[in-house]
Amino acid sequence: MTTFDSGTVTIEEFLAQEAGKDLLRFFTAGSVDDGKSTLIGRLLYDSRGIYEDQLASIRQSRVNRSTGPIDFSLLTDGLRAEREQGITIDVAYRYFSTPKRKFIIADTPGHEQYTRNMATGASTAALSIILVDARLGVLPQTRRHAAIAGLLGIPRVVLAVNKMDLAGYDQAVFEKIRTDFLAFASRMGFEHIQPIPVSALEGENVARRGTAMAWYTGPALLEHLESVPVAETRAHPDLRFPVQYVNRPNLYFRGYAGQIASGSLSKGDPVLILPSGKTSRIASISTFDGDLETASAPMSITVTLEDERDISRGDMLVHPERRPVAARTFDAHLVWMHEDPLAPGRSLLIKQTTQQVTGRVTAIQGRLNLQTMEDSAAPILGLNDIGKVRIEASRTLLFDAYRANRPTGSFILIDPISNATLAAGMILGAVDRAAPEGHVTTSERLQRNGHSPALLAFSNRELALRLERRLFDHGCQVLASDKPVAQAELAWQAGLIVIAPEIADARVRQLDLVPLPKEEEAALDALMAYLEQQGILGVIERFDSGEGI
Amino acid sequence: MRSLSHLRALEAESIHIFREVVAEFAKPVMLYSIGKDSSVMLRLAQKAFHPAPMPFPLLHVDTTYKFREMIEFRDWYPASIGCELRVHTNREAVAAGASPIALGTSKCCGLLKTRALLDGLEAGGYDAAFGGARRDEEKSRAKERIYSFRDQQGQWDPKNQRPELWNLYNSRVDKGQSIRVFPLSNWTELDVWHYIHLENIPVVPLYFAKVRDMIVRRESLIPPEHNVLPLLPDEKPQPVLCRMRSLGCTPCTGAIRSAADTVPKIIEELLSFRRSERENRIIDHDQEGSMELKKREGYF
Numbered sequence: 044m045t046t047f048d049s050g051t052v053t054i055e056e057f058l059a060q061e062a063g064k065d066l067l068r069f070f071t072a073g074s075v076d077d078g079k080s081t082l083i084g085r086l087l088y089d090s091r092g093i094y095e096d097q098l099a100s101i102r103q104s105r106v107n108r109s110t111g112p113i114d115f116s117l118l119t120d121g122l123r124a125e126r127e128q129g130i131t132i133d134v135a136y137r138y139f140s141t142p143k144r145k146f147i148i149a150d151t152p153g154h155e156q157y158t159r160n161m162a163t164g165a166s167t168a169a170l171s172i173i174l175v176d177a178r179l180g181v182l183p184q185t186r187r188h189a190a191i192a193g194l195l196g197i198p199r200v201v202l203a204v205n206k207m208d209l210a211g212y213d214q215a216v217f218e219k220i221r222t223d224f225l226a227f228a229s230r231m232g233f234e235h236i237q238p239i240p241v242s243a244l245e246g247e248n249v250a251r252r253g254t255a256m257a258w259y260t261g262p263a264l265l266e267h268l269e270s271v272p273v274a275e276t277r278a279h280p281d282l283r284f285p286v287q288y289v290n291r292p293n294l295y296f297r298g299y300a301g302q303i304a305s306g307s308l309s310k311g312d313p314v315l316i317l318p319s320g321k322t323s324r325i326a327s328i329s330t331f332d333g334d335l336e337t338a339s340a341p342m343s344i345t346v347t348l349e350d351e352r353d354i355s356r357g358d359m360l361v362h363p364e365r366r367p368v369a370a371r372t373f374d375a376h377l378v379w380m381h382e383d384p385l386a387p388g389r390s391l392l393i394k395q396t397t398q399q400v401t402g403r404v405t406a407i408q409g410r411l412n413l414q415t416m417e418d419s420a421a422p423i424l425g426l427n428d429i430g431k432v433r434i435e436a437s438r439t440l441l442f443d444a445y446r447a448n449r450p451t452g453s454f455i456l457i458d459p460i461s462n463a464t465l466a467a468g469m470i471l472g473a474v475d476r477a478a479p480e481g482h483v484t485t486s487e488r489l490q491r492n493g494h495s496p497a498l499l500a501f502s503n504r505e506l507a508l509r510l511e512r513r514l515f516d517h518g519c520q521v522l523a524s525d526k527p528v529a530q531a532e533l534a535w536q537a538g539l540i541v542i543a544p545e546i547a548d549a550r551v552r553q554l555d556l557v558p559l560p561k562e563e564e565a566a567l568d569a570l571m572a573y574l575e576q577q578g579i580l581g582v583i584e585r586f587d588s589g590e591g592i
Numbered sequence: 593m594r595s596l597s598h599l600r601a602l603e604a605e606s607i608h609i610f611r612e613v614v615a616e617f618a619k620p621v622m623l624y625s626i627g628k629d630s631s632v633m634l635r636l637a638q639k640a641f642h643p644a645p646m647p648f649p650l651l652h653v654d655t656t657y658k659f660r661e662m663i664e665f666r667d668w669y670p671a672s673i674g675c676e677l678r679v680h681t682n683r684e685a686v687a688a689g690a691s692p693i694a695l696g697t698s699k700c701c702g703l704l705k706t707r708a709l710l711d712g713l714e715a716g717g718y719d720a721a722f723g724g725a726r727r728d729e730e731k732s733r734a735k736e737r738i739y740s741f742r743d744q745q746g747q748w749d750p751k752n753q754r755p756e757l758w759n760l761y762n763s764r765v766d767k768g769q770s771i772r773v774f775p776l777s778n779w780t781e782l783d784v785w786h787y788i789h790l791e792n793i794p795v796v797p798l799y800f801a802k803v804r805d806m807i808v809r810r811e812s813l814i815p816p817e818h819n820v821l822p823l824l825p826d827e828k829p830q831p832v833l834c835r836m837r838s839l840g841c842t843p844c845t846g847a848i849r850s851a852a853d854t855v856p857k858i859i860e861e862l863l864s865f866r867r868s869e870r871e872n873r874i875i876d877h878d879q880e881g882s883m884e885l886k887k888r889e890g891y892f
Contacts, residue, residue: 054856058789066598133753135734136727138780145598147778159755166757288611292644300640302608302759331642341596343607345642356615380755394760397615455760462764464754 064140065273070149070164072188073174078205082174082243083137083150086265089250090139134164143269158427159380161191162467166453169273170199177210181223183414190413193231194376194429194469196449199271200228200236203264207256208242214258230416232446239264278340279448281365282306285396286358290345298329298345299354304396304450307339308346315363316354317441322363323348357398359441367443367451370473372435374408377424377456378467384423390493390518391465395440395454401518402436433474445469460516488538492520497540497579498531501554506566507542513567514540540579552577599787603636606775608759609738610640613773614647616763617720621713624650624670624677626662627839628795629724629776632784635793636775638673649676651712655704656686657818657841665796680712691820692843710746713770720771728780738777744768782862789855798836801853805829813847
């Protein structure tokens with residue numbers, strides 16, 4: 044809560060100051076016993092962010108894990124399971140402000156099994172606080188936390204060496220940890236690393252500098268948080284405006300709405316529309332509060348163009364000489380977030396900027412060992428694994444490398460069947476693939492479709508439609524017809540799976556002859572198994588999928 | 593590069609969320625609670641789709657225990673900016689005499705709010721519903737995603753939330769499932785008031801201090817409207833200078849003594865006061881973790 048002394052400034056003056064404050068988002072990573080929740084509780088408490096009645100409800104709480112009068116960690120662990128088990132499972136967001144700045148904290152769990160939650164909290168942060176217990180020093184998990192922060196492109200790191208009170212406030216302890224940390228963290232591409240010795244319990248060097256460590260001359264944690272630049276100094280300079288929504292209330296207004304991912308645009312600027320390659324100029328930047336002359340990231344705006352162009356969601360406006368990468372195949376780091384492991388080949392949905400396309404992971408190039416920061420060969424990626432993969436999308440994606448531009452270099456993978464969010468992805472770069480020339484070959488078609496062509500005669504019309512749906516969701520090019528198919532050759536050449544009551548062709552397979560259980564779901568499973576056994580599905584799974592949605 | 597002020601950064605994020613939902617869902621709706629957060633949501637939605645009108649209707653779950661001034665505001669403000677308002681009430685429960693005194697607050701809320709909300713959403717076939725909840729309100733809200741997945745029964749599973757990365761929201765749902773969307777997730781109570789001040793956004797007059805008749809019982813100021821509370825002997829409403837800090841149903845929303853009759857004065861009070869906003873809402877205090885339980889059952 045902001046300190047506000049009504050005796051010295053009027054509320055209007057205060058609000059005017061307040062309106063100019065900026066916003067810093069940071070995340071905290073540490074292990075259960077590093078005292079992370081205590082540190083955050085202390086930050087909130089000392090910056091007067093804790094409402095009095097919330098404090099009262101904590102004093103009544105049944106469990107009390109610490110021995111002191113106030114257990115700060117109970118302020119942040121919001122879920123019942125967490126209070127009972129005494130650990131932080133999910134990301135919790137906390138808000139506080141000082142006269143200088145507003146803050147959003149993503150408090151993330153430190154356990155290895157919650158790496159995905161840490162990645163979630165880190166994805167929107169501009170700074171990370173990595174906690175180390177002064178008595179234990181740099182641990183394997185410290186490396187892991189730093190590696191994840193580095194991978195997610197967080198520019199700034201604070202190494203908070205906590206529990207200095209239990210280490211006799213000894214400078215040598217702090218120096219040793221600082222040196223150990225810098226030895227590996229300096230290779231992780233951070234813009235700035237600030238080591239600070241603290242005692243969260245005693246409040247030393249948290250909100251203000253303490254007296255116990257006179258040998259430390261750097262800033263207290265809060266001082267540092269108040270003074271670091273919010274905007275990334277390495278922010279991508281070029282305009283990337285992914286079209287999010289086409290706003291067309293009447294014949295006279297056609298606006299392209301979106302949040303500027305990077306760079307800026309001004310009225311009159313020439314723009315290139317991707318992927319069509321057409322050009323136009325910005326006619327207006329329209330907002331509820333009136334037209335703007337210029338707008339920059341991360342503003343949400345609506346632009347109109349001088350020419351009528353066919354533009355839809357997922358397209359991107361850029362300056363003509365400053366193009367992003369346009370590619371279907373790219374390499375990326377993935378943080379795998381699902382219990383079911385990633386095996387290459389399965390059809391997936393890729394959501395990147397404002398587009399969503401189908402695609403496949405075609406190869407796992409390695410699993411990242413967070414201790415050594417080296418890749419090792421791995422056939423699959425399991426929950427919380429970080430891997431380097433190659434991905435082929437069914438359509439061209441427009442992106443920059445994640446290192447250069449977080450908003451256009453990030454993506455998520457979604458399971459098209461269960462709808463689960465499977466992975467967070469960070470694009471490393473496009474894979475050059477010489478465009479094949481000439482006639483499209485059968486093998487290219489197989490790769491695109493992800494299955495062999497098949498002509499399936501099946502008289503059970505209802506089940507045929509269900510099978511069509513099942514195959515479609517699987518990523519197949521499939522067509523169920525309720526009329527006999529006379530000209531099967533064309534469908535075969537196009538590589539389709541066709542299901543019809545009769546097909547006049549020697550290559551036809553009779554699904555009516557496949558023994559099927561009575562229950563529908565089981566029958567569908569049996570049909571899918573049959574198609575796999577016949578080599579129509581599965582065999583080509585390692586190749587790219589076809590055009591999706 | 594110069595960064596946006598915190599309010600403009602929050603505004604840009606919220607507008608992005610509104611547009612994303614409208615672009616990706618078939619039938620969104622905004623849950624309209626008439627309170628200050630709803631007023632801010634309305635303004636942000638106007639901004640997101642300007643110059644077009646808002647491309648989704650508002651749904652108000654009316655427990656029939658709302659303040660008269662809330663209902664007047666509800667019937668005036670959204671219409672004045674061209675919004676379509678739908679109202680849903682659990683008529684059956686109201687007819688059966690549901691009240692917090694007869695049933696207890698938790699059962700009453702379950703029927704008049706949660707059940708009515710779920711029925712209202714189902715009746716409209718909505719696959720996404722905007723709500724004005726903020727993460728700073730309460731501990732279990734602090735863990736809520738911006739896109740909060742709900743199963744066919746509208747229930748929240750806090751242990752199995754979809755990871756939410758960057759501003760890439762997963763909008764995929766199967767038939768009957770839905771997403772509750774919280775565009776104000778990252779706003780604090782102070783941000784909301786500050787934005788109302790900067791943008792000159794209309795809010796229900798109950799937020800402003802005025803002499804009102806109240807039942808004074810120890811520290812509590814209980815509004816006599818829709819009087820379901822049995823009065824104690826010698827108790828009768830008396831004039832008190834007061835205001836509402838949050839708006840809900842009259843039997844469960846207490847007033848606070850206050851002289852703050854303008855938005856800046858409310859902000860000033862907020863800063864000096866430092867009492868949690870939901871303190872005068874009885875539901876959060878029934879038992880530790882009660883909000884989490886209610887949310888699991890389908891509450892916002």
